[in-house]
Amino acid sequence: MKIGEFASQLGVSTDTLRYYEKHKLLMPSRRTSAGYRDYCHSELKQMRFILRAKHVGFSLAEIKELLQIKFHKQQHSCNEVKELTIQKRDLIAQRIDELTRFHQSLTILADTCCGGKEPANNCSILSTLEDLDGLN
Amino acid sequence: MKIGEFASQLGVSTDTLRYYEKHKLLMPSRRTSAGYRDYCHSELKQMRFILRAKHVGFSLAEIKELLQIKFHKQQHSCNEVKELTIQKRDLIAQRIDELTRFHQSLTILADTCCGGKEPANNCSILSTLEDLDGLN
DNA sequence: CTTGACCTTAGTGTGTACTCTAAGCTTTAT
DNA sequence: ATAAAGCTTAGAGTACACACTAAGGTCAAG
Numbered sequence: 001m002k003i004g005e006f007a008s009q010l011g012v013s014t015d016t017l018r019y020y021e022k023h024k025l026l027m028p029s030r031r032t033s034a035g036y037r038d039y040c041h042s043e044l045k046q047m048r049f050i051l052r053a054k055h056v057g058f059s060l061a062e063i064k065e066l067l068q069i070k071f072h073k074q075q076h077s078c079n080e081v082k083e084l085t086i087q088k089r090d091l092i093a094q095r096i097d098e099l100t101r102f103h104q105s106l107t108i109l110a111d112t113c114c115g116g117k118e119p120a121n122n123c124s125i126l127s128t129l130e131d132l133d134g135l136n
Numbered sequence: 137m138k139i140g141e142f143a144s145q146l147g148v149s150t151d152t153l154r155y156y157e158k159h160k161l162l163m164p165s166r167r168t169s170a171g172y173r174d175y176c177h178s179e180l181k182q183m184r185f186i187l188r189a190k191h192v193g194f195s196l197a198e199i200k201e202l203l204q205i206k207f208h209k210q211q212h213s214c215n216e217v218k219e220l221t222i223q224k225r226d227l228i229a230q231r232i233d234e235l236t237r238f239h240q241s242l243t244i245l246a247d248t249c250c251g252g253k254e255p256a257n258n259c260s261i262l263s264t265l266e267d268l269d270g271l272n
Numbered sequence: 273c274t275t276g277a278c279c280t281t282a283g284t285g286t287g288t289a290c291t292c293t294a295a296g297c298t299t300t301a302t
Numbered sequence: 303a304t305a306a307a308g309c310t311t312a313g314a315g316t317a318c319a320c321a322c323t324a325a326g327g328t329c330a331a332g
Contacts, residue, residue: 004308014309015291023289034298036309045266052265056245057238060289066262073256081261082251089242096235099228102193106225109192115218120209125217126202129188130181140278150279151321159319170328172279196319 002032006039010047017047025050025064057092138168142175146183153183161186161200193228 007014020026021037026047030038049070053063065084069076112124120126143150153173156162162183166174185206189199201220205212248260256262 002309013291016289018311019290032298032309034309036298049265056241056265057235061287066265069256070262070266073259073262076256077254078250078252078256078259078261081256081259082246082249085242085246085249085261089239089246092235092239092242096232096239099193099232099235103225103228103232105192106221106228110218110221110225113218113221114214116214118213120205120212120214120217123209123214123217125214125221126206126209129185129192129202130206132184132188138279149321152319154281155320168279168328170279172328 001039003037003039006037006044006047009044010051012047012051020047020050020060023060023064025060025067058088062088137175139173139175142173142180142183145180146187148183148187156183156186156196159196159200161196161203194224198224 001009003014003017007017017026017037021028026043028037028039028043030040032038046067049067050063053066054060058066062084066081069081109125109128112128114124137145139150139153143153153162157164157173162179164173164175164179166176168174182203185203186199189202190196194202198220202217205217245261245264248264250260
């Protein structure tokens with residue numbers, strides 16, 4: 001299967017596939033005589049793995065690690081995979097906390113603002129940001 | 137006040153200050169005869185505004201908008217400021233939702249994995265990522 | 273008067289995940 | 303035979319917020 005058809009079956013761009021190849025996430029095993037990439041069924045499966053891993057929040061670098069483990073399952077333990085998963089989850093939890101603080105602060109700012117059409121001379125949002133404190 | 141002292145009072149790097157100047161967020165009004173930046177009290181206040189805005193989650197581009205409004209309060213309404221704030225908050229809410237979905241999926245993956253020290257041949261995380269579905 | 277700390281500019285590098293471009297070769301249909 | 307669609311490569315561009323580098327000028331202390 002050439003890159004164009006492969007890409008459209010997966011709903012990604014050909015650029016993305018070439019990018020993944022360059023970064024060693026998905027290397028088609030064969031080329032046609034003209035030098036065209038020739039993808040097979042197992043590469044389709046692997047790409048689906050990559051896309052699912054992305055879907056649950058892994059970065060490409062992390063997915064590369066997962067693929068290494070997947071390719072050499074004997075040399076790696078379940079524990080290792082679980083650790084990667086938990087580390088990722090905890091990092092995401094931290095980010096959620098940070099964003100939640102942002103959200104709360106912005107809600108406070110918005111709620112105390114009249115939102116009227118008059119000039120912003122006494123806008124409570126601007127003055128809170130200027131005058132320090134009142135947020136947390 | 138020269139850039140070094142100004143920076144250390146605010147807990148930022150001199151690079152950051154030069155970066156903000158290049159991007160028109162904070163322009164020191166004067167230079168010494170030697171060409172050194174000379175910061176004054178009002179610039180200290182403005183930098184504090186910027187840092188607080190960052191602290192609640194605004195990007196530098198958004199802060200630039202806020203500063204425009206702050207400088208020309210007459211030409212802008214409270215409503216405009218409130219809108220910016222709410223838009224930002226809603227974007228952050230979307231991002232939180234996305235990360236929360238990631239978090240849930242990763243939790244499911246981690247919880248179903250034994251986490252043992254044996255080889256990962258039958259690792260439930262890897263097989264869930266391979267075989268589609270089981271997450272959402 | 274020299275050393276060291278501080279300042280200047282312009283430009284490059286970082287990380288993430290692509291996207292786009294240019295210049296050119298291959299395949300398929302007419 | 304030729305035109306359109308598709309493929310190839312290497313390399314540059316995007317967004318964000320800086321950090322770092324080189325090469326050099328300035329200032330205060332000893």
